[in-house]
Every structure is written in C-alpha cells, then in structure tokens.
Amino acid sequence: MKSKTEQKPAAKNNQASNGPANSGQKNGSGSAPAQTKGKFTQVAPQRKNPHGIPDYRLEVPNFQTVEEWADGKLRYNVKGDFSAPAPSLCESKYLSKEKSIEMYRFMLLNRKMEQALENLFKQQKVIGGVYLGLGQEGCSVGAAFALKKEDWVGPMIRNQGAMLVRGFTPADTMMQYMAKAGAPTKGRDSGSHYGDVHIHNVVAPISHLGDSIPVMAGIAMGARLQGKNIACLTFVGDGGQSTGPSYEGFNFAAVQRLGVILIMEHNLWAYSTPVELQFACKDLADRSIGYGVPGVIVDGTDPNQVYDVTYEAAQRAYKGEGSTLIEAKMMRMRGHAMHDAASYVPKEYFDYWKRRDCNTRMEKYLLDRGWLTEKDNKDLIADVEAQINRDRDIADASPFPQPEDATTGVFLDNSVKIPFKYGPPKVKEVQKGVRVGEASNVSHYK
Amino acid sequence: MAPVTYLEAIRQGIWEEMERDPSVFCIGEDIGVYGGAFKITEGFIHHFGKERVVDTPISEAAIVSAAYGASLTGMRPVAEFQFMDFISSAHTQIVNACAKSNWRWGAPAPMVMRGPSGGGVSGGPFHSQNPEMWYAHTPGLKVICPATATDAKGLIKSAIRDNNPCLFFEHKYLYRRVKEELPEGDYTVEIGKARTHREGKDISIITYAAMVYVAQEAADILAKEGIDLEIIDLRTVAPLDVDAIVNTVKKTNKVIVLHEDVKTGGIAGEIAAIINENCFDDLDGPIVRITALDTPVPFSPPLEKVFLPKVEDVVREARKLKAY
Numbered sequence: 001m002k003s004k005t006e007q008k009p010a011a012k013n014n015q016a017s018n019g020p021a022n023s024g025q026k027n028g029s030g031s032a033p034a035q036t037k038g039k040f041t042q043v044a045p046q047r048k049n050p051h052g053i054p055d056y057r058l059e060v061p062n063f064q065t066v067e068e069w070a071d072g073k074l075r076y077n078v079k080g081d082f083s084a085p086a087p088s089l090c091e092s093k094y095l096s097k098e099k100s101i102e103m104y105r106f107m108l109l110n111r112k113m114e115q116a117l118e119n120l121f122k123q124q125k126v127i128g129g130v131y132l133g134l135g136q137e138g139c140s141v142g143a144a145f146a147l148k149k150e151d152w153v154g155p156m157i158r159n160q161g162a163m164l165v166r167g168f169t170p171a172d173t174m175m176q177y178m179a180k181a182g183a184p185t186k187g188r189d190s191g192s193h194y195g196d197v198h199i200h201n202v203v204a205p206i207s208h209l210g211d212s213i214p215v216m217a218g219i220a221m222g223a224r225l226q227g228k229n230i231a232c233l234t235f236v237g238d239g240g241q242s243t244g245p246s247y248e249g250f251n252f253a254a255v256q257r258l259g260v261i262l263i264m265e266h267n268l269w270a271y272s273t274p275v276e277l278q279f280a281c282k283d284l285a286d287r288s289i290g291y292g293v294p295g296v297i298v299d300g301t302d303p304n305q306v307y308d309v310t311y312e313a314a315q316r317a318y319k320g321e322g323s324t325l326i327e328a329k330m331m332r333m334r335g336h337a338m339h340d341a342a343s344y345v346p347k348e349y350f351d352y353w354k355r356r357d358c359n360t361r362m363e364k365y366l367l368d369r370g371w372l373t374e375k376d377n378k379d380l381i382a383d384v385e386a387q388i389n390r391d392r393d394i395a396d397a398s399p400f401p402q403p404e405d406a407t408t409g410v411f412l413d414n415s416v417k418i419p420f421k422y423g424p425p426k427v428k429e430v431q432k433g434v435r436v437g438e439a440s441n442v443s444h445y446k
Numbered sequence: 447m448a449p450v451t452y453l454e455a456i457r458q459g460i461w462e463e464m465e466r467d468p469s470v471f472c473i474g475e476d477i478g479v480y481g482g483a484f485k486i487t488e489g490f491i492h493h494f495g496k497e498r499v500v501d502t503p504i505s506e507a508a509i510v511s512a513a514y515g516a517s518l519t520g521m522r523p524v525a526e527f528q529f530m531d532f533i534s535s536a537h538t539q540i541v542n543a544c545a546k547s548n549w550r551w552g553a554p555a556p557m558v559m560r561g562p563s564g565g566g567v568s569g570g571p572f573h574s575q576n577p578e579m580w581y582a583h584t585p586g587l588k589v590i591c592p593a594t595a596t597d598a599k600g601l602i603k604s605a606i607r608d609n610n611p612c613l614f615f616e617h618k619y620l621y622r623r624v625k626e627e628l629p630e631g632d633y634t635v636e637i638g639k640a641r642t643h644r645e646g647k648d649i650s651i652i653t654y655a656a657m658v659y660v661a662q663e664a665a666d667i668l669a670k671e672g673i674d675l676e677i678i679d680l681r682t683v684a685p686l687d688v689d690a691i692v693n694t695v696k697k698t699n700k701v702i703v704l705h706e707d708v709k710t711g712g713i714a715g716e717i718a719a720i721i722n723e724n725c726f727d728d729l730d731g732p733i734v735r736i737t738a739l740d741t742p743v744p745f746s747p748p749l750e751k752v753f754l755p756k757v758e759d760v761v762r763e764a765r766k767l768k769a770y
Contacts, residue, residue, distance in 0.1 A: 189550050197518050197553045204551040206542045213506040215543065218515020218523075225497060225521060245539070248505035252512055255503055370449065410585050412609040421519035426467040428495040432465045436489030438454050441451045444483045444529075444568040445618060 016397045041090050045296070053285045054432055055297040057088040057329065065346070075344070076274060082348045086355040089365040092304035094146075094311050098370045101380070103145045103303060104362050106370075108384045110137040111359055114168040116178055121338050125396070127179040132231050133158030134335035135301065136267060138358030140235075141165055141261055142306035143326075146314055147231055150422070152219050154203040154212035154234035157192050158332070160234075160267070166200045170388055174395035182398035186405060202420035209240030213249030213262060220258035220317070226422035231317035233261040233310065238278055239270020241287075242275070247423050252322065259317025261310060262325050265300060267332040272344045285327035293323045300328030301358040304365075330358075390422035447628060453621040455595035455628060456560075457486055459602035460524055462632065464494055467522065470606055471498040473513055483528045484562055484621060493580060503673075506535035509682060514544050514611075517557040520608055525563030530615055532574045544611040547588035558605045562618035563591075564656055564706055564752055565738075569618075570745035576655075576707040576738075578615050582684040588612040588637055589684040593658040596627040597681055600635030608637060617656045623672060624659075638682050640690035644680030646676035649764050650694040652717055653704040654680040657755060661704055664760035673768050683713050692724045698766050699730040709737040731770035734763050 016074035026283055037446070052249055062078025095103065114132050115443035121130045127422040133140060140161030144153050155162045167186070175183035176191055184194035185204070196203035203219070205212050213312045216232035223230045238248055241264050253260035281287075288295025306328055331353035335342035366372040372380070452460070464470045471494075472487055478501035483490030491499040502509050506527065513523035527533050537672070540559065546553045582589045588610055592598040598616065601768035605612035625731055644665055651661045658679045665675035678694050680687065693700050701721065703714035714735040721733055736755045744750050 062770075185551055193550070195551050195553065203515075203518070204547075204553065206538070208538045208542060211507075211539060211543060212513065214505075214539075215515040215518075216510030217508070218512035219518055220515075220522045221512055222516035222519030225516070226519065245507045245511065248503070248508035249511060250506035251503055252505055256500075274614075325471070409549045409552070411588075412548045414607070414609050416609055418520050418554050418609060419558055420469070420521075425521070427498060429470045430493055431467065434492065434493075435458070435461055438450070439457055439481070439485035439488045441622065442485055443622065445569050445573065446622070 032137045037367055045259065049283050049285070049297060051286050051289060052286065053283060053295050056090070056309065057297060058090065058297040059084060061352070065276050068170055072198060078346045080351040083272050086361065089302045089361050090304045095304065095307060100366060100371060103141060103307065104366055104385060105357050105380060106141040106145065106161060106165050107137040107303065107362055108381060109164055109170065109387065110141060112384055112388045113160065113164070113173060116170070116392050117174060118192045118338065120174065120178065120392070124243055129337035129339060130177060131157040131191060131337045132334045133160055133358060135331055135353060136368065137161045138303035138362065139263065139300040139306050139328045139330060142303035143233055146307045146310035147233060150201070151231040151233065151314065152201040152203065152216065154205065154216045154232070155192060156212070156235045156240070157235065160192055161236050163192065163202060164201050168200060168202070169391055171391035171394040174392060175398050179400065180395060180398035181401040182395070187240045187401035208245070209411055210236055210243035210246030210249065213246055213260070214252055215257045216260050217249055217397055218257065220253070220260055221256060223422050226256070226420055226426045227426040228422040229259055229318050229320045231259045231261055231314040233263070235263045237263055237270060238264065238266045238268065238275045238284060239273065241284060242278055250291055250325070254293045257320065257322035257343040260323040261313040261317065262323065263310070264325065264327045266327055266329045267300070268349065269332050269345060271336040274377070283327060285325060288325040291325065295325040295327065297327045300330030301353070301356045301361070303358055304360055325332035447530045447630065449627045449658045451596050451622050451673045452595040452624040453484065453486060455482060455599035456602050456616060459489070459599040460486070460606070463500060463603055463606045464498065466615065469520060469522045470524060471500065471521060472524045472526065473500040473502060473509055475502055475504055475528050477526050481528060481657055484618065486492070486526070506532050507539050510536040510539040511543065512588065513559070514539065514547070515554055515556045518553055518571045522556050524558045524560060524606060529561065529573050530561045530563035530577055531539060533559070533561070533577055534697060537580070540581065540587070540611070541584045548610065549586060554609050554612045555701045556609045558602070558612050558614055559615035560602070560616060562621065564619055565743050565750060566619040566656065568745060568747055568750060569743070571723045571742040574743040576615070576766040578613070578683055579707055581613050582713065586611065588682065588683060589615070590637060590682045591615045591617070591655040591701065592681060593620070593655050593679050595624050596628055597635050597641070599628060600633055601637065601681065604637050607634070612637070615655070615667055619656050635681070638685040638687060640687035641679045641681055643677040643679045644704065646674040646698065648674040648698060649702060649767055650676045650678060650698045651702045651760065652678045652691060652694065654681065654683065655706060657704045657706050660755060660757050661760060662759045667757070667761050667762055668709040673764055675764065686720070687718070688720055690734055691720055695721055695725045696728045699728055702734040702736060703758065704736045704760060706738055706754060708740050709735060710740050712737050715736055731767050734759060734767055
C-alpha cells in the first residue's frame with residue numbers, strides 16, 4: 001500500500017523540527033534549483049510516524065516477513081505489496097554539484113572495491129569470509145561524507161564506504177581481507193576490523209555488536225574534555241541494536257549530551273533472522289523517544305537523505321546539543337557473508353530493493369540534473385575502475401607478514417608519549433596540594 | 447607523617463595524579479556527590495569538577511567503553527567498578543576492545559579499571575569475588591593486586607601513568623584495616639615486581655593481597671616452632687615476576703602458593719608450572735596450593751569461613767612441608 005503523501009512535493013521550508021535553518025546551505029554554483037525542473041523533492045520530512053518521529057522517506061512500504069510451514073518445513077514468506085516503482089532521490093539541502101559528484105565517486109569506489117573483493121575471494125586470495133555492503137553504499141558513504149576531518153567514525157562490517165571517505169584506500173581493505181603485511185593491522189585482524197587514531201579518526205570495530213557505540217561516546221567525551229565538541233558517527237544493524245552495549249552506550253551518550261550520531265541500519269536481515277524476530281516495534285527510530293534524543297527515519301538507499309540528516313545531527317553535536325538517532329531503512333542485498341547464499345530471503349525483497357539500488361539512482365539523479373553528462377559518467381567510472389585495478393595490484397603484491405611479527409605490540413612501552421588529540425584538556429583551576437580530609441568512615445561493607 | 451589506611455592511600459594516589467596530569471579523570475557509578483560506595487573519591491567532584499569526576503548510569507559496559515574511547519583521544523581515565531564482581535558486565539569491552547587495542551590496530555588504551563574485590567566481609571556471591579584471573583588470562587592487560595597501603599598508592603600511580611589498560615583490584619577487607627606511614631613525596635611502585643614481605647629460609651609462601659596477612663600470622667606462629675617462612679607478595683598477577691618466584695624457590699627449596707581466589711584456574715597452578723619449568727631441581731618437596739574452595743563465595747559467616755584460606759591451613763601445610 002502506497003502512502004498518500006508519497007508523490008507530494010515537499011514545501012521548501014518544511015524542515016524537520018530538529019533540523020537547523022538553512023545556514024549550512026551550499027547549493028552548487030550556477031546550478032538551477034531542482035524544484036524548477038519539477039522532478040526532485042527536497043529533503044524534508046514528508047510525514048511523521050505514529051510516534052511523531054520525522055520520516056523523510058518518499059514512500060513507506062507496507063510489507064513484512066512471515067513464517068510459513070510448507071512441505072513439513074518452516075520458511076519465510078512475505079505479506080504485502082512489493083509492486084511500487086522506485087522513487088527518485090531527494091534533493092539534498094546541503095550538497096553542491098561538486099560535492100554530490102564526489103559522494104557518488106565514493107559510492108562507485110565502494111561498490112567496485114567490493115566487486116573486486118568478491119573476485120579475489122573466488123580466486124581464493126582472501127583468507128576467510130567477505131562481508132559485502134551491496135545496496136548500502138549510499139548510507140555508509142552519505143553519512144561519513146557529512147562529517148569533518150576532526151570528527152570520528154566507528155564503522156561496522158558493511159561500512160567500507162565510510163572508511164573510504166575517511167581516507168583509507170581500497171588497497172587497505174583488500175590487504176585486510178588478504179591477511180597481508182601491508183594491511184593496516186599487518187595481518188593481525190581481518191576485513192573491516194581496522195582503524196586509525198592519528199589521521200583518519202576511525203575506530204577499529206570488534207566483532208561484538210553494538211560495542212562501538214559507547215566507545216564513540218567516550219571519544220566525544222575525551223574531545224569535550226580537551227575543549228572540542230565533535231561528532232562521533234557509528235552504525236549498528238537491526239540485529240546489533242538488540243545487544244546490551246547498544247543500549248548502555250547510547251543511553252550514556254544521551255545522558256552526557258555527547259555528539260554521538262547513531263545510524264541504525266535497518267537492512268531487514270540479521271544474518272538469517274528477519275527483523276520480525278529481532279524487535280516488536282515497526283520503526284527503530286522510536287527508540288529515540290526512550291533515549292530522550294531526536295530521532296529521524298530516512299531511506300537508507302537515498303544518500304542525499306542520509307547526508308542531510310547526518311549533517312544536521314553533526315551541527316547539533318558541534319553545538320553541544322547531544323546525540324541523534326537516525327534509522328536508515330534499506331536491504332542487505334547479499335548473504336551475511338560470501339558463503340551465505342541468503343536462500344532464506346524471499347525473492348520479492350531482492351526485486352523490490354534492486355529497483356531502489358542507491359548507486360543506480362544516484363547516477364540517474366546526477367544525469368537527470370545535468371550535473372553529469374554521459375561522458376563525464378563514463379570517465380568517472382573508468383577512473384574508479386583504474387584505481388581499483390591499481391589497488392588490487394598493490395594488495396596482491398604485498399607479502400604475508402613475517403612470523404615473528406605475531407608477538408610484538410601486545411603492550412605499548414611506557415616511554416612512548418601518547419599525544420592529545422585536540423590539545424591539552426581544559427580543566428578547572430584547582431589549588432594543588434590542598435587535599436580534602438580523610439574519607440569518611442561510611443562503607444558498604446566493613 | 448601520620449599513618450593512613452589502604453583506602454586513603456589509593457585516594458591520595460588518584461588525587462595526586464589528577465593534580466599532576468590534566469588528562470586523568472574519574473568515571474563510575476556514585477563517585478561524584480556521594481563519593482563512591484567506599485568513599486575513595488569523596489570530595490573529588492568539588493575539587494576537580496564534574497567534568498573530571500563523571501557520575502554514570504549503571505552501565506559497566508558503557509563505563510569501560512567510554513573510558514576506552516576517551517583514552518583513544520589521549521586521556522587517562524580511571525574507571526571505578528563499585529564492586530569488582532560487576533566487572534563481568536564489561537567483560538567483552540575489557541578483553542576484546544581494550545586488551546587487544548594496541549596489538550590489533552596500534553591504538554594505545556592508557557586506562558585504569560579499579561574497584562574493591564575479595565571476601566571476608568560477608569558480602570555474598572556477588573560482592574566478594576576475586577575475578578583477577580579472568581583478566582590475567584587475557585594478553586594485553588596488567589592485573590594489579592596490592593596488599594599494603596604503600597604499594598596501593600605507588601601502584602595506582604604507576605597504573606595511571608602506564609600506557610596500557612590496567613586492572614587494579616583493591617581488597618575491601620584491607621581498606622580500613624591496614625594502616626601505614628607512607629613514603630614522603632611523589633613515589634611510584636613498579637608494575638610486575640614482587641616484594642619480599644618477610645625474609646625466611648625454610649619455606650617460601652608466594653601470595654598476594656589480603657592473604658599476605660594470613661601468611662604473616664602463620665609465620666609468627668611457626669617462628670616459635672623454629673620454622674622460618676619467607677613471604678613473597680606478588681603485587682601483580684600479570685605480568686608475573688618470574689625472577690622473584692624462581693629466586694625464592696632456589697633459596698628455600700620448598701614452596702606454598704596461597705591465594706584467596708578459588709583453586710581451579712587460580713594463579714597457584716600457573717606458578718606451579720613456572721616453578722616446574724624453571725627450577726624443578728631445586729624443589730625438596732611438593733608444591734602446595736592453599737586456596738579458597740571451588741565454590742561460589744558464601745554469604746553466612748560460618749560458610750564463608752570454610753570457604754576462605756585460613757591461618758591454620760597455612761600452619762598445618764607448612765609443618766607437613768617442613769618434614770619433607
């Protein structure tokens with residue numbers, strides 16, 4: 001069932017209640033406003049969900065996964081309408097033509113890198129599994145693209161795009177998957193489990209889900225102690241958001257008014273488990289009410305929507321206004337990892353979401369606006385493919401680590417001086433050496 | 447200087463580090479206005495401000511992770527567990543995120559996780575445990591268990607200055623029972639170095655934390671019988687001071703390992719293996735383990751008394767070992 005408001009163009013000033021004014025607007029120089037073409041809808045909440053959460057999507061699909069017994073076996077089937085045609089992308093309030101093309105390039109790079117990884121996997125050059133973010137590039141890239149260099153990102157396994165935006169190269173991820181010495185973790189950990197505290201400001205995730213959320217809160221707290229309000233973006237899946245650390249972490253961020261931007265990637269499948277078996281509510285953004293922070297719903301396959309709400313959340317973070325919860329609805333278009341054919345996913349889902357592919361729609365958006373010509377696009381794709389080929393050769397040529405490397409670095413020598421990220425902490429002046437008296441003799445146990 | 451308690455020594459250590467280094471801050475439950483369940487941080491919030499004495503929701507996983515995150519920006523957080531029993535609620539954060547951070551992705555995590563552990567106060571199964579070995583088993587963590595007020599202050603300072611995640615197990619039984627005159631000025635005690643608590647020639651007792659005092663009482667009794675105990679206080683269970691263990695075995699040739707942790711998987715087994723590997727030929731008798739029972743920590747005093755190692759256990763085992 002289509003929503004009644006689906007095709008209605010947004011009024012230009014119909015902004016989210018939690019969004020900033022147009023102060024950050026940087027529309028491309030010389031480009032005609034999209035509205036004049038009558039083709040694009042500016043990012044603005046078209047509606048609110050039953051709990052009052054702004055919903056930026058241009059369509060609200062109405063379908064669900066149901067369990068069904070057939071031939072003595074339990075399988076998943078679907079209920080609802082999968083026939084709707086894909087909407088176009090929204091027009092971003094903030095992205096210029098140049099920035100839009102740059103964002104599109106990262107999405108291409110993300111996709112083509114993962115295709116290269118798939119080939120490397122098939123050539124048995126990858127150690128272990130490969131986890132693909134196919135169909136989620138627009139969310140990973142769009143979100144990370146909205147941040148400043150001094151901000152932080154805590155990616156999860158399908159956020160390779162965010163890592164590219166933060167300055168890691170496709171070769172970095174390839175070498176990680178190939179367990180090479182040149183990889184950021186030098187072969188110590190696999191896949192997207194890498195990061196950097198010095199330049200890229202990316203936290204290496206652990207496999208345990210939700211655990212990056214409180215870490216991002218801590219980074220924001222450390223920065224605040226050093227006199228700087230930053231945005232700390234992290235992602236959690238519809239599966240991962242069920243864990244205890246997800247709750248503890250985001251509650252802590254909310255209570256401390258820390259600039260954590262949590263994107264819940266509602267991609268419908270947690271490994272093989274449908275969301276219907278993960279949580280009982282319809283919109284994960286409803287959780288924002290309980291946390292006491294603003295929440296929004298976006299179409300995770302629309303990078304412009306993701307960019308704009310992340311950008312607005314980051315402005316809140318810089319002003320010290322606290323955390324934001326963004327629910328990005330989309331679909332995991334492959335299995336959990338390469339070994340998993342996702343045969344448990346009803347075909348209707350793939351058909352529906354393939355029509356909503358973020359990269360294809362971004363390409364069409366840029367072409368339709370005249371921001372890219374067919375030739376520009378071809379050149380851009382060729383350029384990205386050349387980069388991927390170069391990076392694959394770099395990764396292939398990197399040696400395996402030396403066996404003796406396994407034992408180094410368990411501890412960091414105390415002679416190393418650990419620098420402040422944002423300069424010395426701004427602390428209250430205290431009168432040194434003036435200690436309060438001995439602790440009072442009140443004790444839980446004597 | 448007037449003698450101060452073990453608890454006061456830790457207070458002083460953290461306080462002085464906060465005055466010395468603006469990157470140090472405290473984070474935990476009820477540590478601010480209330481000053482902590484045992485009053486370690488009493489008065490801190492008024493002096494250092496609420497930005498550096500952070501009261502948190504009841505969320506051990508978030509406390510550890512937030513401390514870890516802050517350490518990634520170059521801060522040196524001191525996270526408090528109200529009781530070390532609750533450390534299990536932050537287990538994955540400690541053993542997976544913090545412990546592996548430097549090795550895995552070159553991100554140092556200079557942080558301290560501290561709190562009261564240990565029994566003898568009828569705290570029951572969730573307020574009396576000695577969970578240090580869960581973490582001594584994890585590469586990348588330093589695990590500190592001081593017995594004296596002097597060590598408690600010197601070691602908490604070393605832990606705060608250390609570039610790695612340190613777990614600091616205070617013994618709640620000792621908090622207000624141990625009182626010492628502390629060294630003057632700014633001193634530290636090196637992590638990973640054991641201390642000879644009592645010199646002796648007949649039997650070595652290798653122990654740590656509150657059991658040092660049980661060993662001491664036993665030594666006083668046995669001295670009257672002409673049995674001369676040497677007491678080695680490990681001070682840290684990770685890293686272990688292997689040299690100190692080997693040297694005392696070579697000196698006395700007989701060894702008892704005594705700890706308040708349960709027997710199975712306790713550090714005594716590890717120490718026995720170290721002795722086997724390094725100085726088996728120096729032994730003149732079997733390595734004896736005296737530990738708590740392999741049960742949860744019981745609540746009722748007569749039950750807890752059975753659970754914990756006692757002076758008479760040490761006296762009995764030492765007499766048997768002497769006869770070898």
